Amino acid sequence: MKVIILGYGRMGREVEAALKLKGHSVAAIVDPFAGQESELTAEMAEKADGVIEFSLPDTAIANAEKYAELKLKAVVGTTGWYDELPKVREMIEKAGAAYLYGSNFSIGAHLFFHLVGKAAKLINPFPEYDIMGYEIHHKMKKDSPSGTALTTANRILENNQRKNTLLFDRCDREIQPDELHFASIRGGAVPGVHKVLIDSVADTIEISHTARGRMGFAMGSVLALEWLLNKKTGFYNVDDFINESLA
Ligand SMILES: NC(=O)c1ccc[n+]([C@@H]2O[C@H](COP(=O)([O-])OP(=O)(O)OC[C@H]3O[C@@H](n4cnc5c(N)ncnc54)[C@H](O)[C@@H]3O)[C@@H](O)[C@H]2O)c1
Incomplete structure (x- = not known):
């Protein structure tokens, strides 16, 4: 799969390595503060299968709006924004997008x-x-x-x-x-x-x-996106992915 990485900090870099290990490719990297693309565009979304986000809590809502607008399948590891969960859920469901979030992807x-x-x-x-x-x-x-x-x-x-x-x-x-x-x-x-x-x-x-480091979280987010690509739409928690995989 071709994946956009949003947030190129410690986790974003691990996601890049995990994608490589699984034979996937990076469609674009968005992080205005790490010398990468300054924003997610429709052109990028057209060329990608999905996005994996590990950024900062105060950007998560605006990012979700973008994913909904572009109908971009998203796996979101960013934490600290869960007070806004109902709002994000409504946005994703209204748009008919697919979104999976979780605080632990290991x-x-x-x-x-x-x-x-x-x-x-x-x-x-x-x-x-x-x-x-x-x-x-x-x-x-x-x-x-x-x-x-x-x-x-x-x-x-x-x-x-x-x-x-x-x-x-x-x-x-x-x-x-x-x-x-x-x-x-x-x-x-x-x-x-x-x-x-x-x-x-x-x-x-x-x-x-x-735990030996952050790779476990990154690899889990890549596997979660592989799982999400088989879903047409929906708002999911990481437990949905794990429980279905273990069943
Ligand atoms: N779900 C999990 O399994 C899991 C595991 C580890 C960390 N986390 C969470 O992931 C998030 C990131 O963790 P980290 O250790 O990589 O942090 P980090 O500070 O190293 O990286 C965050 C990156 O987001 C970038 N960023 C800020 N605003 C942005 C924007 N508008 N668009 C794109 N990029 C933007 C920053 O420039 C930075 O490079 C945190 O919320 C952390 O709690 C979740």
Whole structure:
């Protein structure tokens, strides 16, 4: 496929590499602040199958307007604009365009969420087994817990009958049986480790996801666009793509 890359920052460059690895070609690169094309045009859209966007939150709505107007199939990894989701959805659906967004395009992370959900369910008949988790990220990370930790912890709550409450802070008391403790550690250059432990007196089972860098997100966005090209129209979340692929 021929793909327009919108936003040529850290992720845009990874997308370029991922496209190359999968044998696709780059139709154009749009990023006025990175010495690339200053805007997306109808001529570019005509020559492309779709666009992959990793730009900045305050540009996401104007970009979506453009995709709707040009009926350009779009995979959008840009985060931080989700308050405007209903507006973007209406715009895309009205135009009969195809749009897929998500805050985590890593296929490995989604496989991890599914494995954790299954494991949390499997231990329901066995009260001997408790469940907990932790995550490690580099010293530059500003937020905690990570978005991936939040999703992981929520998957456990959805699937495990004994856990009802999330506890991300330090615990200076005995933990309650219905609390799920998920800790965050910061330091070094770790791109991201998420671990879930299922523990009993007899043994420990560990489910772990270790990111090596940004390539996982970029490759996932390329696979998501391949999937979206088979849809005529629609407003999709990355889970639609993952769940259909896993089914
Ligand atoms: N969904 C995921 O899996 C995933 C993974 C990693 C990052 N992200 C998100 O992707 C976004 C980009 O991340 P990054 O690390 O590449 O950031 P970055 O700051 O390195 O790159 C953003 C790029 O967007 C460009 N840009 C700004 N305005 C633009 C415009 N109007 N048109 C085109 N380009 C424009 C900037 O010049 C910059 O080069 C962020 O919102 C981040 O949270 C999502």
